[in-house]
Amino acid sequence: xxxxxxxxxxxxxxxxxxxxxxxxxxxxxxxxxxxxxxxxxxxxxxxxxxxxxxxxxxxxxxxxxxxxxxxxxxxxxxxxxxxxxxxxxxxxxxxxxxxxxxxxxxxxxxxxxxxxxxxxxxxxxxxxxxxxxx
Amino acid sequence: xxxxxxxxxxxxxxxxxxxxxxxxxxxxxxxxxxxxxxxxxxxxxxxxxxxxxxxxxxxxxxxxxxxxxxxxxxxxxxxxxxxxxxxxxxxxxxxxxxxxxxxxxxxxxxxxxxxxxxxxxxxxxxxxxxxxxxxxxxxxxxxxxxxxxxxxxxxxxxxxxxxxxxxxxxxxxxxxxxxxxxxxxxxxxxxxxxxxxxxxxxxxxxxxxxxxxxxxxxxxxxxxxxxxxxxxxxxxxxxxxxxxxxxxxxxxxxxxxxxxxxxxxxxxxxxxxxxxxxxxxxxxxxxxxxxxxxxxxxxxxxx
Amino acid sequence: xxxxxxxxxxxxxxxxxxxxxxxxxxxxxxxxxxxxxxxxxxxxxxxxxxxxxxxxxxxxxxxxxxxxxxxxxxxxxxxxxxxxxxxxxxxxxxxxxxxxxxxxxxxxxxxxxxxxxxxxxxxxxxxxxxxxxxxxxxxxxxxxxxxxxxxxxxxxxxxxxxxxxxxxxxxxxxxxxxxxxxxxxxxxxxxxxxxxxxxxxxxxxxxxxxxxxxxxxxxxxxxxxxxxxxxxxxxxxxxxxxxxxxxxxxxxxxxxxxxxxx
Ligand code: FES
Numbered sequence: 001x002x003x004x005x006x007x008x009x010x011x012x013x014x015x016x017x018x019x020x021x022x023x024x025x026x027x028x029x030x031x032x033x034x035x036x037x038x039x040x041x042x043x044x045x046x047x048x049x050x051x052x053x054x055x056x057x058x059x060x061x062x063x064x065x066x067x068x069x070x071x072x073x074x075x076x077x078x079x080x081x082x083x084x085x086x087x088x089x090x091x092x093x094x095x096x097x098x099x100x101x102x103x104x105x106x107x108x109x110x111x112x113x114x115x116x117x118x119x120x121x122x123x124x125x126x127x128x129x130x131x132x133x134x
Numbered sequence: 135x136x137x138x139x140x141x142x143x144x145x146x147x148x149x150x151x152x153x154x155x156x157x158x159x160x161x162x163x164x165x166x167x168x169x170x171x172x173x174x175x176x177x178x179x180x181x182x183x184x185x186x187x188x189x190x191x192x193x194x195x196x197x198x199x200x201x202x203x204x205x206x207x208x209x210x211x212x213x214x215x216x217x218x219x220x221x222x223x224x225x226x227x228x229x230x231x232x233x234x235x236x237x238x239x240x241x242x243x244x245x246x247x248x249x250x251x252x253x254x255x256x257x258x259x260x261x262x263x264x265x266x267x268x269x270x271x272x273x274x275x276x277x278x279x280x281x282x283x284x285x286x287x288x289x290x291x292x293x294x295x296x297x298x299x300x301x302x303x304x305x306x307x308x309x310x311x312x313x314x315x316x317x318x319x320x321x322x323x324x325x326x327x328x329x330x331x332x333x334x335x336x337x338x339x340x341x342x343x344x345x346x347x348x349x350x351x352x353x354x355x356x357x358x359x360x361x362x363x364x365x366x367x368x369x370x371x372x373x374x375x376x377x378x379x380x381x382x383x384x385x386x387x388x389x390x391x392x393x394x395x396x397x398x399x400x401x402x403x404x405x406x407x408x409x410x411x412x413x414x415x416x417x418x419x420x421x422x423x424x425x426x427x428x429x430x431x432x433x434x435x436x437x
Numbered sequence: 438x439x440x441x442x443x444x445x446x447x448x449x450x451x452x453x454x455x456x457x458x459x460x461x462x463x464x465x466x467x468x469x470x471x472x473x474x475x476x477x478x479x480x481x482x483x484x485x486x487x488x489x490x491x492x493x494x495x496x497x498x499x500x501x502x503x504x505x506x507x508x509x510x511x512x513x514x515x516x517x518x519x520x521x522x523x524x525x526x527x528x529x530x531x532x533x534x535x536x537x538x539x540x541x542x543x544x545x546x547x548x549x550x551x552x553x554x555x556x557x558x559x560x561x562x563x564x565x566x567x568x569x570x571x572x573x574x575x576x577x578x579x580x581x582x583x584x585x586x587x588x589x590x591x592x593x594x595x596x597x598x599x600x601x602x603x604x605x606x607x608x609x610x611x612x613x614x615x616x617x618x619x620x621x622x623x624x625x626x627x628x629x630x631x632x633x634x635x636x637x638x639x640x641x642x643x644x645x646x647x648x649x650x651x652x653x654x655x656x657x658x659x660x661x662x663x664x665x666x667x668x669x670x671x672x673x674x675x676x677x678x679x680x681x682x683x684x685x686x687x688x689x690x691x692x693x694x695x696x697x698x699x
Contacts, residue, residue, distance in 0.1 A: 023184035040332045044344050070340070074179065075332035076297035080306045087298070093182035107340050109579040117576040118568075119377060120339060121148040122608060123221060123370045125575055125582040127178040128339035130189070133583065147571045147610040174586040174605045188633070192586035249588065 011059025018056050021094035028084050029053045035078035035088050041071045049078055049088055056091060069095040070106055074131070100134030107132040137265070138203045138215050139167035140196060142222040142369075143175050149219070149369035149396070151413025156218050156262060156398035158411040162277055163269060167216060168208055170199045178221045178370075179336070180228040187242055193229035194243050197257040198250050214258045216265055218398070220294035220368035227259040227301045261295065261303050263311050263367065263397070274318040279406035281320025285428050287400070288324040288361035289313055290352065292371045293332050306330070312365055315397060319404035324361040328352040333374040345374050346381040353382070353392055362424060364394045372396065377418040393421035403430055479545040496523050496538035496549060510553025516540040519623035522595075524630075525549035535593045535627045555626030557637040562644070569652035571610030578641045581607055583634035590628035590638050596621050600628045600638050607641055612653055615645040 007015070019026050029050075036048035045068040047055070055063040063069075072092035079087045100106065109129065112120075145153040160167045173196050181189035200215045217223040233240035234255050244252045266274065289312035296302040296309055304311045309330070313323045331352055334345030353375060356364060366372060376394035383389055394417065402411045409431060414421055425431040470491070477492035481499060488503040497511060512518035521538035528546035538551060560577050567573045575581055581604070590600035599618055606614030619642035628638040666672070682690070 021183050021185065040334075040348060041337075041344070044347075071337070071344070073293075073332050073335040073337050074182065075293040075335065077293070077330075077332065079298050080296075087182075090182045090184075097183050097186075109339065109582075112339065114576070116339075116342070117579075118570075118572050119373075120572070120575075121144045121369055121373050122175075122571065122575070122582065122610075123142070123144040123149075123178050123219070124336060124338050124373060125579065126143070126175060126608075127221065127336035127370065129579065129582040130177060130179050130181075131336050132340060143609045172602070174601070175584065175608050177585065188585055188587060192584075195586055195588075247588070249592070 005058070007059050011061075013059070014061045015056060015059035017098070018091060018094045021097055022087070022090040024086055024090050026053065026056050026086070026091060029057060029086055030084060032083060034081050034083065038077045038081050039072075040075060040077065041073060045071050049092075052095075053086075053088065053091065056095075064095065064099065068092070070132070096131065100132075103134050105133045135164060136166045136168055136209045137212055138200045138209050139169050140173060140176070140215055140217050140222060140226065141169060142178075142217065142219040144369040145219060148416060149372065151416045152218055152369060152372075152396040152398060154413050155396060155402040155407075155411050158407050159398050159401040159405060160262075162405050162407065163266075163273065165265065165269075168203065170196065170203060170215075171206070171208065172202075173199055176222050176225045176229075178225060180225045187239055187246075190229045190232060190239070191243055191246065193226045194233060194240075194253050195247065195250065196226060197230060197259075198247075198253045200257045201251065201254065213256050214260050216260055216262055218262050218367070218396075220261070220292060221370060223259065223261045223303075224294035224301055230255075230257060230259050231300060261367070263295070263315070264303050266315060267311055271314050271318040274315065274401070278319055278404045280404055280430060282316075282322075282400070282404060282428070282430065283320055284322060285424075285430070286322045286324050286360050286362045287316050287365050287395075288326040288329065288356035288359065288363070289316060289397075290326070290329050290333075290356075290364050290366040290371065290375065292330070292366065292368055293335070295367060296330060312367075312397060316365060316400070319400055321400070321404075324356060324359050326352070326356040326359055326361065328355040333371045335370060335374070338370070338374055338378070342378065342381055346378045346385065349375050349378045350382045350386060350389070353379070354389070357390070357392060361392065363421065364392060365397045365400055366394065367397055379419055391419045393417065393419045393424055395421060479543055479547075481543050482546075482548040484550055485548070490543055492543065492545075494543055496525075496536070496541050496543055496547075497521055499543045500538065500551075510551050511539070514539045517623060519625035520553070522552040522555075522625040522627050523549055524552055524627070533631075535595055535631075537595050537623075537625065540595070552626065552630060555630050557626060557629055557640055559637075559640050564647055564651050567648070569612070569648055571607075573648060574607050574610075574641060574644060577644060578637065580634060580636050581641055584608060584636060585634055587633060589631045589633065590636075593627045593631040595625060595627060596623060598622060603642055603645075604636065604638055607645055612645055612649040615642060616649040616654070619643075619646065 015026065031050055031054060033050045036042055036050045039049050042048055047066050047068050049068065052063060052066065052068050069092045072089060074089045076089055079089050141153055157167055174192055176196060177189055177192045200213060203209045204211060204213065217226060233243060240253065240255060291309050296304060296306045299306055316323050328351060333352060334348045338345045364375060372394055379391050399412055422431065475491040478489045479492045480487055480489050483500060483503060490499040490502050494502060510520055512520035516537050516539055523536050523538040523541060524533060525547050526533050527544060562577060584604050586601060588601045594600050598621060603615050603618035606618060622639050622642055624639045
């Protein structure tokens with residue numbers, strides 16, 4: 001029996017937006033879970049990468065409240081393993097950008113301790129600020 | 135052989151030992167790495183959103199410099215750009231691929247940088263390890279005067295050398311390039327299943343505990359497999375795997391520190407180059423006791 | 438002739454009248470010539486309002502000619518203090534240009550606005566508490582890490598400095614490059630106001646120059662020697678004699694002093 005899902009306009013808009021930003025055809029994901037099994041950060045996440053993909057497929061903007069997208073380290077392990085050729089790192093980036101582009105920073109480097117600021121190499125600050133500030 | 139060389143910011147400061155050792159090793163191999171006469175930070179991470187071009191301006195600007203190097207005769211008709219840092223490698227290479235695949239993007243970026251000459255898309259970004267592979271590991275072997283007899287080294291790749299596939303310098307699941315190098319230096323290669331697992335990268339400024347947990351797994355797996363040292367190619371991996379051993383030790387008192395080397399430091403030792411090129415003062419875990427124990431330093435400080 | 442309204446409004450007659458009167462009063466003072474003697478006129482738009490002004494004025498004097506009075510946002514009038522930043526666009530052009538009002542000549546169909554002040558983070562620090570290290574720059578100005586190398590700062594700089602290059606030098610911890618390339622900065626703030634990464638280039642450069650000065654630039658030998666001589670009292674006797682001299686004697690001494698040729 002085939003059950004047809006009908007998304008509300010609002011949900012379609014959200015899905016479209018993420019597809020546009022990421023350049024990925026998110027509806028192609030068939031939830032095999034290889035991304036979740038491969039993700040080095042999955043144990044720290046509240047939802048797994050495949051759950052994240054599912055929520056975006058359904059246009060559920062509640063996904064924006066999840067920690068998962070912020071924990072993605074863009075390691076591209078899921079990218080090289082996805083049997084559907086999807087790039088989840090781009091989806092996570094798109095989600096982060098939805099927030100960052102409204103000038104909402106995800107981190108405040110000024111709150112790092114003096115000791116951290118002394119130790120951190122430029123490469124850490126530059127990459128971190130690119131990923132977490134808008 | 136003269137090749138254009140892109141150091142990246144951190145190689146001028148906290149990872150100076152990476153650059154110093156690499157330049158010395160390259161010279162020994164007859165490669166002259168000519169630093170771009172003008173360069174800017176590549177941004178360290180490749181921007182992943184489809185509509186974003188501004189973050190590709192930085193890498194492309196550096197590729198224009200390679201054209202200039204050729205024009206000014208600093209290199210002779212050689213459009214390769216050699217990088218040492220894995221993140222710079224990945225960012226520069228992916229930006230290069232993007233503008234080659236999307237001429238419209240290239241045009242927009244060129245128009246935006248109207249004060250620069252146009253980027254023509256003819257630069258090839260390579261990693262120093264690829265250059266070494268081209269020269270051949272036989273040649274490496276020939277240069278070894280101080281073989282690492284019996285030292286057990288686990289190579290660590292992390293992400294940026296291997297993924298995604300189109301930029302990987304080796305098979306993304308079964309890389310061997312560092313293994314071959316370490317073997318050529320006379321050391322014992324330790325296989326670590328965690329060699330391709332991410333160190334947590336930029337998460338280090340967001341949540342250092344998450345990163346030290348990952349680093350702990352990576353390092354202890356290597357140790358359990360018998361490794362006495364780690365070899366890698368990225369200043370951010372180095373920070374997370376070496377410097378974050380401070381945090382690991384605070385959490386796991388039974389953890390034993392393990393030295394982390396840039397692969398070029400290992401080469402400098404193996405080639406018996408002057409100890410000034412090693413730059414161990416910048417390593418968090420001091421590798422000298424281990425190297426002394428193995429009789430690899432403190433013997434001959436010549437050449 | 439002046440004060441041609443771009444969009445006519447009759448409700449503000451009062452203030453217009455006042456403005457006209459101020460403009461009238463400042464006219465000769467500013468341009469030094471009678472209107473009748475002016476051969477070339479140009480139309481400029483100050484905050485959207487059209488004024489006809491003599492073509493050979495600077496933006497600053499043209500604005501004064503038009504009736505504006507500067508209480509702040511002006512200083513040396515010589516292009517050194519950096520107080521009189523201007524942003525303008527010429528009709529039909531997409532380029533947003535910048536300049537110092539006291540140094541830039543008005544051009545026909547110039548739409549302009551003054552930027553008398555740029556809000557910019559300027560933390561205080563004690564140089565003696567810091568190491569000579571790139572991380573000091575990031576500690577006070579972490580936004581430095583956000584540079585995208587777009588070069589907008591360089592394009593905005595009225596001093597023609599390679600601003601992006603000195604920002605990049607800062608990121609690389611190249612204090613010498615930072616200090617030398619930023620040396621002629623007059624802190625007008627135009628780079629910072631244009632920066633998409635919200636970097637305050639000139640304050641970072643100042644911190645960099647201070648650190649470079651303290652830790653790296655060679656101590657001038659002649660200065661050291663002279664300070665020693667002063668301490669040892671080498672000039673005490675001469676000084677005492679000079680302070681006893683009359684005004685006339687001092688003036689004569691000054692006129693006859695030994696000096697290098699001009
Ligand atoms: S008034 Fe000082 S620079 Fe113009």
